[in-house]
Amino acid sequence: MPTLYSIKPAFQNLLRPLVGRLVARGATANQVTVAATVLSILAGGLIALFPTATLLFWTLPVVLFVRMALNAIDGMMAREFGQASKLGAYLNEIGDVISDVALILPFLLVAPFSATGVVAFAIAAILAEYAGLLGAMVGGGRAYDGPFGKSDRALALGIIAALIGCGVVLPTWFGWAFPLMALLSLYTMVNRIRAGLRRAAGEEGDHNG
DSSP: OOOGGGGHHHHHHHHHHHHHHHHHTTOOHHHHHHHHHHHHHHHHHHHHHOTTOGGGGGHHHHHHHHHHHHHHHHHHHHHHTTOOOHHHHHHHHHHHHHHHHHHHGGGGGSTTOOHHHHHHHHHHHHHHHHHHHHHHHTTSOOOOOOSSOHHHHHHHHHHHHHHHHTTOOOOGGGGGHHHHHHHHHHHHHHHHHHHHHHHHHHHHHHHHO
């Protein structure tokens, strides 16, 4: 299903000159991965400490975009400059989960969002990413199927954070945003499981043929 992940190649092309400069200065993919995680934790922690300072929510769209860029950069450094490592794989996957949770949970402190809805979305986002990761384990490759992958979640959270940052008083019915995003994430999980199994079956067929 369509997802913002499909524009990643074009985004990477824009970042490629910066990647070359970073590598030339001795930066590593793992450093970039850790930086993205730390940035997310700091942003989420800052908002959690000062939830009534609505202007701070403007940091989230910025951090979400920077995190997306850093995720693309560390991937290119790993693949195109021979910096891929087993440690990097762990840092990348665990860092993504930590970053998602750090950037989602501050919305617990904002009306009209319920703790149940926000936490459900955080868990569903983790499950969607885990389902994608398991595709590689079963032989179908890492799955990035939509409709609500990491980039899509970032866009949705960025829009909500921008509304809060602008001082918009969110109506009560807007509280359904997080339960809805949780459902979309679970649907994404199911799609990724199906895609992984389908690709794994195709690989088995090719080998048997």
